[in-house]
Amino acid sequence: MDAFSVALNEILVDAYHNVLRVEEEALKKSGRIHLSIKEMHLIEAVGKGEELGRTVGEVATAMNITRPTATVAINKLEKRGYLEKQPDEEDGRTVRVTLTRSGKRIDHFHRLYHYNMVSKIVENLTDTEKDSLLKGILKLNEYLKESLGDKK
Numbered sequence: 001m002d003a004f005s006v007a008l009n010e011i012l013v014d015a016y017h018n019v020l021r022v023e024e025e026a027l028k029k030s031g032r033i034h035l036s037i038k039e040m041h042l043i044e045a046v047g048k049g050e051e052l053g054r055t056v057g058e059v060a061t062a063m064n065i066t067r068p069t070a071t072v073a074i075n076k077l078e079k080r081g082y083l084e085k086q087p088d089e090e091d092g093r094t095v096r097v098t099l100t101r102s103g104k105r106i107d108h109f110h111r112l113y114h115y116n117m118v119s120k121i122v123e124n125l126t127d128t129e130k131d132s133l134l135k136g137i138l139k140l141n142e143y144l145k146e147s148l149g150d151k152k
Contacts, residue, residue, distance in 0.1 A: 042073050044111075084097070
């Protein structure tokens with residue numbers, strides 16, 4: 001690899017680990033939130049379904065996990081008061097998962113964390129730098145999705 005590729009690889013690996021560490025530290029510093037990053041992201045996935053919520057299958061797909069894994073995680077978060085399950089109004093065989101009031105507060109905290117992170121990153125970038133950063137990350141994401149066989 002050339003010098004640029006070596007540096008890019010190191011930065012990508014370091015950034016990946018740092019994002020996870022910073023997110024974990026934000027959770028710990030809150031003192032009130034006792035969730036793992038995966039649990040936080042599952043709450044976020046349910047929250048993207050808004051008031052209608054999401055089915056267990058939709059949550060599993062969004063999280064790239066199996067339905068049984070999603071079911072176990074959802075049941076755990078339901079017992080802790082972050083999620084609730086209800087039969088679908090149109091198809092009683094289908095269960096919809098929604099956020100409780102506590103789940104909505106957690107989801108809001110998580111979204112605010114990401115908003116602040118992105119705001120801080122871009123605050124001193126020029127429009128050209130923002131455009132280049134966005135294009136580069138889009139290409140990275142396309143590569144990762146192709147590597148996973150994901151055509152989305």
